[in-house]
Amino acid sequence: MYAKSLLFTTALLPAVAMAGHAEEGWPEPVKEYYTGQVLFDRLELTRTDEEENVAVWDMMAWYGGDYHRFVFKSEGENIQDDGESTDLESAELLYGYLMSPFWSFQAGVGTRGSLSSDASMENYAVVSFMGLAPYWFEMDNSLMVNEEGDVQFVSETEYEWQLTQTSYLQPRIEFTANLTDSDKYERQSGLSNLRVGLRYRHEISREFAPYIGVYWNGALGNTADEMKRMGEDTTETGVVLGARVWF
Amino acid sequence: MNNEFNKGRRKFIKSAFTVASALAIAKVAPTWATPQGRKFKDQVLTKDEIDLTIAKSPLLVGNKVGTPITINGQMPGPLIRLKEGQRAKLNVTNRLSEDTSIHWHGIILPENMDGVPGVSFEGIKPGRTYKYRYDVEQNGTYWYHSHSGLQEQLGHLGPLIIDPKDGDIGADREHTIILSDWTFEDPNDVFRNLKVAEGYYNYQKRTIFETFEDVRQHGLEKTWKQREMWGQMRMSPRDIADVTGSTYTYLMNGRDSAMNWSALFKPGEKVRLRIINGSAMSYFDVRIPGLEMTVVAADGQPVKPVSIDEFRIGVAETYDVIVQPKHNKAYTIFAESFDRSGYVRGTLTPEIGLEAEVPELRAVPERGMAAMGMGAMAMSGNKEEKGMMNMSGTDGHMNHEMMHKKELPVENIKIEHSEGGHGAAAAMIAMNPTSRLHEPGIGLDNVDHRVLVYSDLIGAQEWPDKREPERQIELHLTGNMERYMWSFDGKKYTEVDGPVQFRHGERLRLVMVNDTMMDHPIHLHGMWMELENGQYPRPRKHTISLKPSEKVSLLISADAPGSWAFHCHLLYHMKAGMFRVVNVA
Numbered sequence: 001m002y003a004k005s006l007l008f009t010t011a012l013l014p015a016v017a018m019a020g021h022a023e024e025g026w027p028e029p030v031k032e033y034y035t036g037q038v039l040f041d042r043l044e045l046t047r048t049d050e051e052e053n054v055a056v057w058d059m060m061a062w063y064g065g066d067y068h069r070f071v072f073k074s075e076g077e078n079i080q081d082d083g084e085s086t087d088l089e090s091a092e093l094l095y096g097y098l099m100s101p102f103w104s105f106q107a108g109v110g111t112r113g114s115l116s117s118d119a120s121m122e123n124y125a126v127v128s129f130m131g132l133a134p135y136w137f138e139m140d141n142s143l144m145v146n147e148e149g150d151v152q153f154v155s156e157t158e159y160e161w162q163l164t165q166t167s168y169l170q171p172r173i174e175f176t177a178n179l180t181d182s183d184k185y186e187r188q189s190g191l192s193n194l195r196v197g198l199r200y201r202h203e204i205s206r207e208f209a210p211y212i213g214v215y216w217n218g219a220l221g222n223t224a225d226e227m228k229r230m231g232e233d234t235t236e237t238g239v240v241l242g243a244r245v246w247f
Numbered sequence: 248m249n250n251e252f253n254k255g256r257r258k259f260i261k262s263a264f265t266v267a268s269a270l271a272i273a274k275v276a277p278t279w280a281t282p283q284g285r286k287f288k289d290q291v292l293t294k295d296e297i298d299l300t301i302a303k304s305p306l307l308v309g310n311k312v313g314t315p316i317t318i319n320g321q322m323p324g325p326l327i328r329l330k331e332g333q334r335a336k337l338n339v340t341n342r343l344s345e346d347t348s349i350h351w352h353g354i355i356l357p358e359n360m361d362g363v364p365g366v367s368f369e370g371i372k373p374g375r376t377y378k379y380r381y382d383v384e385q386n387g388t389y390w391y392h393s394h395s396g397l398q399e400q401l402g403h404l405g406p407l408i409i410d411p412k413d414g415d416i417g418a419d420r421e422h423t424i425i426l427s428d429w430t431f432e433d434p435n436d437v438f439r440n441l442k443v444a445e446g447y448y449n450y451q452k453r454t455i456f457e458t459f460e461d462v463r464q465h466g467l468e469k470t471w472k473q474r475e476m477w478g479q480m481r482m483s484p485r486d487i488a489d490v491t492g493s494t495y496t497y498l499m500n501g502r503d504s505a506m507n508w509s510a511l512f513k514p515g516e517k518v519r520l521r522i523i524n525g526s527a528m529s530y531f532d533v534r535i536p537g538l539e540m541t542v543v544a545a546d547g548q549p550v551k552p553v554s555i556d557e558f559r560i561g562v563a564e565t566y567d568v569i570v571q572p573k574h575n576k577a578y579t580i581f582a583e584s585f586d587r588s589g590y591v592r593g594t595l596t597p598e599i600g601l602e603a604e605v606p607e608l609r610a611v612p613e614r615g616m617a618a619m620g621m622g623a624m625a626m627s628g629n630k631e632e633k634g635m636m637n638m639s640g641t642d643g644h645m646n647h648e649m650m651h652k653k654e655l656p657v658e659n660i661k662i663e664h665s666e667g668g669h670g671a672a673a674a675m676i677a678m679n680p681t682s683r684l685h686e687p688g689i690g691l692d693n694v695d696h697r698v699l700v701y702s703d704l705i706g707a708q709e710w711p712d713k714r715e716p717e718r719q720i721e722l723h724l725t726g727n728m729e730r731y732m733w734s735f736d737g738k739k740y741t742e743v744d745g746p747v748q749f750r751h752g753e754r755l756r757l758v759m760v761n762d763t764m765m766d767h768p769i770h771l772h773g774m775w776m777e778l779e780n781g782q783y784p785r786p787r788k789h790t791i792s793l794k795p796s797e798k799v800s801l802l803i804s805a806d807a808p809g810s811w812a813f814h815c816h817l818l819y820h821m822k823a824g825m826f827r828v829v830n831v832a
Contacts, residue, residue: 163455166450
């Protein structure tokens with residue numbers, strides 16, 4: 001069978017050598033795939049030790065392929081019933097590129113400030129390294145420079161202990177450091193803030209997972225000194241109730 | 248004899264009606280999969296010209312109605328029976344609202360009959376008929392399936408059996424068993440879930456309590472060492488199947504375990520089971536407790552008989568086994584998903600209505616875990632670790648010298664990794680890949696019975712081309728689980744400039760290295776691959792499964808001019824880009 005077909009095809013070689021190329025108008029056998037996701041990692045109500053109720057969000061949305069993605073990140077909070085407007089901690093639009101198997105580099109612009117009509121927003125440029133560190137530490141490290149030239153660094157790290165196939169204990173640590181003093185935004189250089197949290201999450205589905213948790217938030221260094229001088233409390237603890245949701 | 252089986256059939260129909268599932272039985276395709284097996288020919292398509300109509304129609308799958316893609320109203324599609332030497336005339340009509348295709352898996356045929364849209368033809372537009380015509384120059388157990396999008400996941404597949412010229416099936420009776428995995432989810436959603444949420448379908452991850460238990464049993468140091476490599480690599484030792492029993496209903500001839508597909512035999516008869524893995528994503532471990540199986544063909548091609556108790560069948564592979572049940576009792580045909588997240592069973596029985604004990608699912612296996620055990624299997628686990636841990640050394644060598652005597656060509660081939668280790672598309676590279684053809688695979692290391700391994704396979708006859716290879720082509724299987732990227736040499740299909748070039752008429756050696764921690768069934772269209780497993784004649788394969796950190800070599804006679812698909816047969820890996828075109832010119 002083989003010998004026959006070999007003879008046959010060899011005889012036809014000049015003719016068939018031209019064959020074997022996809023013709024115009026044919027579909028691609030495999031196409032580039034694009035998708036997106038909206039993920040609210042934290043969508044929660046916080047009860048602080050000051051007996052304030054605070055609504056908090058921490059979300060990310062992206063669209064793109066494997067290597068190139070548009071990313072939108074936002075964090076913020078609203079203290080309930082205080083008559084003040086929502087505090088937008090960040091809203092960033094970034095372009096992300098997968099530079100190694102577990103890390104993407106992101107660059108873009110962001111804005112933050114109080115969401116009231118009279119407040120002026122702080123606009124900044126931002127670069128981030130986001131990814132998975134060895135031993136499954138989920139990290140997002142961002143460096144921000146605002147219009148005044150003030151430089152700030154924020155690092156968030158999350159880890160997950162798998163309790164069952166659908167429940168997790170998740171420690172989270174976030175710190176902020178100011179590389180420069182900022183008069184306009186009243187920031188003091190040095191490590192300024194540390195927030196640690198622990199939450200227990202249970203998946204109703206992969207997409208919807210309610211959680212409860214606790215956190216401790218403390219001002220550090222020059223920032224803490226300044227707050228003490230103003231007579232403010234430098235630490236805060238609280239409990240949270242929320243959900244991790246994606247679609 | 249005929250009478251007896253007719254009686255059996257009547258009884259079967261009667262009982263079917265009495266259990267109020269008449270509708271269910273009637274609606275459950277395929278009708279070729281009758282208990283009588285080959286002798287009941289009504290629904291087997293053997294005509295000179297065969298018409299196949301592709302449509303979407305509601306059908307009972309397990310205990311729920313799904314909307315699979317049916318072929319002539321059945322899912323899986325009809326059993327097509329051809330004869331070696333005939334001209335196949337298959338007219339495929341598309342009644343879907345999108346393009347479709349049929350690829351004749353494992354059949355040697357002209358390029359434009361191979362059925363891969365964008366490679367061999369345009370595809371079949373809605374409302375159109377494509378007339379497949381080719382000379383059948385081989386025999387054995389094969390199958391057919393869609394090569395368009397994710398249609399295969401919707402059940403667009405069926406068995407293709409080719410009788411030898413002399414009509415001898417080497418047994419008194421035969422049954423065809425096609426295994427598949429069905430989900431009620433939209434396959435596009437399945438793919439997106441895999442893309443955006445790593446481990447979405449894995450409900451067998453290691454918990455912290457298991458870690459505590461390991462610490463208690465093995466001590467902190469040993470446990471840490473075990474966890475350390477996985478932690479550094481950011482991978483899970485329980486990452487075995489991407490899509491699991493959490494969404495899949497596993498089917499045997501379209502029936503789930505409760506529906507219990509049954510096949511008749513007469514005690515003492517030699518029964519040939521033609522087993523096809525038509526799954527989109529699932530490897531199965533197949534056994535019939537109480538019966539020895541003798542493997543007589545692999546991927547449709549005859550092999551010297553090997554007697555075993557269990558075999559692993561990769562996606563798209565086929566095995567023919569002969570069983571000879573002597574007792575007048577039922578036997579369970581048990582096909583267990585290799586990640587142990589589910590199974591499907593059927594029954595081999597002298598009488599309809601009987602069933603046998605169904606084995607328990609075995610424990611969830613772990614990659615590299617065997618290193619903590621003892622004996623020969625610990626070594627194989629050890630090797631896997633080394634491959635991944637980048638610890639080249641002499642131990643690995645000692646292992647395979649002890650475990651199999653014959654030196655394989657691939658063992659002397661030095662594997663070079665491309666600079667940069669295939670980039671972001673590859674989460675790992677196997678620094679010290681080894682031949683693992685003698686290993687049964689994850690989860691089968693420690694079973695107390697005989698499991699088929701690739702190194703057992705010996706071709707039943709010599710193949711016509713006895714030349715030594717003139718040239719060598721090396722391809723690496725690469726992946727990044729985090730973003731569900733799958734590729735060859737770190738490049739998805741959409742990222743490569745041109746085809747893999749074979750020179751027409753040349754004999755070449757294809758070396759493949761699995762730089763991932765998943766098993767991959769790699770399928771070459773249009774040409775056979777002779778597996779260099781140390782046996783002669785070599786077994787011929789259309790689909791070869793590679794274990795993590797394994798290297799294999801295959802000989803190919805580039806005798807089929809044209810363009811041919813070459814890809815991982817895990818459907819979602821192919822869709823993610825683990826696909827190439829081979830051009831023979």
